[in-house]
Amino acid sequence: MLAKVDYQKAKSKTINFFDRVGIVLTSEEKQSIEVADFGLNELEVQGLELITYINNEHYCAKELVLFPNQTCPEHKHPHVGEIKGKTETFRCRWGKVWLYVEGKPSEAMQATVPVGSEDYYTVFHEVELNAGEQYTIPPNTLHWFQADGRGAIISEFSTTSRDESDIFTDPRIKRTPEVAE
Amino acid sequence: MLAKVDYQKAKSKTINFFDRVGIVLTSEEKQSIEVADFGLNELEVQGLELITYINNEHYCAKELVLFPNQTCPEHKHPHVGEIKGKTETFRCRWGKVWLYVEGKPSEAMQATVPVGSEDYYTVFHEVELNAGEQYTIPPNTLHWFQADGRGAIISEFSTTSRDESDIFTDPRIKRTPEVAE
Numbered sequence: 001m002l003a004k005v006d007y008q009k010a011k012s013k014t015i016n017f018f019d020r021v022g023i024v025l026t027s028e029e030k031q032s033i034e035v036a037d038f039g040l041n042e043l044e045v046q047g048l049e050l051i052t053y054i055n056n057e058h059y060c061a062k063e064l065v066l067f068p069n070q071t072c073p074e075h076k077h078p079h080v081g082e083i084k085g086k087t088e089t090f091r092c093r094w095g096k097v098w099l100y101v102e103g104k105p106s107e108a109m110q111a112t113v114p115v116g117s118e119d120y121y122t123v124f125h126e127v128e129l130n131a132g133e134q135y136t137i138p139p140n141t142l143h144w145f146q147a148d149g150r151g152a153i154i155s156e157f158s159t160t161s162r163d164e165s166d167i168f169t170d171p172r173i174k175r176t177p178e179v180a181e
Numbered sequence: 182m183l184a185k186v187d188y189q190k191a192k193s194k195t196i197n198f199f200d201r202v203g204i205v206l207t208s209e210e211k212q213s214i215e216v217a218d219f220g221l222n223e224l225e226v227q228g229l230e231l232i233t234y235i236n237n238e239h240y241c242a243k244e245l246v247l248f249p250n251q252t253c254p255e256h257k258h259p260h261v262g263e264i265k266g267k268t269e270t271f272r273c274r275w276g277k278v279w280l281y282v283e284g285k286p287s288e289a290m291q292a293t294v295p296v297g298s299e300d301y302y303t304v305f306h307e308v309e310l311n312a313g314e315q316y317t318i319p320p321n322t323l324h325w326f327q328a329d330g331r332g333a334i335i336s337e338f339s340t341t342s343r344d345e346s347d348i349f350t351d352p353r354i355k356r357t358p359e360v361a362e
Binding site: 021022023024025026029053054056058059060061087089091093094131132133134136155157158159 | 202203204205206207210234235237239240241242268270272274275312313314315317336338339340
């Protein structure tokens with residue numbers, strides 16, 4: 001569980017990232033920045049910071065921040081009953097991100113799998129995204145991503161987001177962020 | 182029909198807008214910037230410049246540019262058979278935009294209806310959007326929008342875009358952009 005002081009620190013850091021590239025948020029949005037440590041208690045290694053602009057019954061738009069070398073752990077968005085899993089387009093706005101998806105493992109991998117979590121990373125087909133580059137991930141496809149040493153900002157366009165049904169490879173992960181009071 | 186030289190000029194101007202706020206496009210995207218004069222031959226007055234990042238069977242994401250005082254003319258996205266009309270979220274990234282939708286006309290309107298086209302503007306409920314502010318327009322709802330004297334950049338998140346079925350109030354308008362060779 002993320003201590004409140006760490007959460008506030010991560011939120012400020014996220015706002016600094018947005019400020020740096022001229023992404024403007026309302027005060028209300030700044031309050032609602034999500035800091036996800038996935039219950040692993042090593043936010044700077046495995047974690048993700050984000051703001052959701054809109055998430056309705058049809059589409060969703062978010063802005064994601066990865067701190068330097070931070071990794072969003074491997075997961076997929078499964079179909080749930082009649083509802084198709086989330087299709088998502090990642091567009092790198094700033095920095096550099098290495099995205100790994102199902103497919104032929106890349107020979108020279110640029111990211112570093114988080115130490116101690118090697119068992120929970122299983123897909124290694126690399127897609128490098130620099131500012132202005134994007135990639136669309138089909139539903140029900142395992143993926144994970146990591147920023148380089150400067151961090152990254154990624155716009156995400158997708159179908160409706162249903163975080164609670166995400167399946168993470170690491171069984172220790174809890175998606176719903178919890179913050180200690 | 183837009184002369185090729187005017188089209189190239191408008192494209193460069195659009196790229197300058199994106200550059201100014203750090204929005205990075207690939208060279209391919211720069212080539213595919215759309216300049217819509219709606220067949221009215223007064224681009225600086227009524228027109229719109231845009232780049233489409235993604236438009237699949239589920240969702241669409243675009244970046245729109247309005248030049249100073251430029252107006253995107255009144256239109257709606259109707260239902261077509263079984264397919265629901267486009268729902269769209271406009272998020273102002275930079276500048277100021279006045280958006281007009283169906284509803285109670287605003288008492289003090291800030292935009293100026295394009296001279297000579299007064300008959301084709303019929304909805305006057307004003308929503309002012311500054312950087313970081315957004316508004317979602319339901320399907321089949323008339324709307325138009327205008328930038329202030331500095332111009333504006335707007336991110337658009339929506340359901341699938343089917344421009345060919347848009348209905349414009351002005352019967353002189355042709356949506357499909359044409360460029361003279």
